[in-house]
Amino acid sequence: MAANINNTKSASSPLLRRSVMTEECRNALRARDRLLYRQRRNNFSEQQLHTFRERQRQQRNNKRQNISADQRAHHLASRRLLYQNHHRQNLIEQAPSSQNLPDTVMVTHLQQHLQSEVERFQIRPLTASVNTNMNSISIDLG
Known part of the structure; x- marks a missing residue:
């Protein structure tokens, strides 16, 4: 370092x-x-x-x-951000091994991820799809 x-x-x-x-x-x-x-x-x-x-x-x-309600909300938001950054960092570190997954496993994983994100953000997407060629998720909120 x-x-x-x-x-x-x-x-x-x-x-x-x-x-x-x-x-x-x-x-x-x-x-x-x-x-x-x-x-x-x-x-x-x-x-x-x-x-x-x-x-x-x-x-x-x-x-x-x-702590007050404002402090609690701020604390929870910062913890959520910290978790997301940590989770992102772990995904980056694990990226090379995940590229070798079979397409069916990757599609299943992306569908589960899509479902968890929809539930987490409490959104009702009009269109949600998994692009198997690009290993990506598309959500059209209209």
């Missing part, structure tokens, strides 16, 4: 806000955070892991009870 990562815990650090970082720095920082998390998680004993998860669960419950 060519990106220079400083300690972002310091309040005086100019890299404290990830929004002002370059994409390369953000990706490097994200990779470092994931590595540190995995190392920390792998070093936990069962009892420590249970205690850690219980404490996290309690903190989340306390936060949920003490």
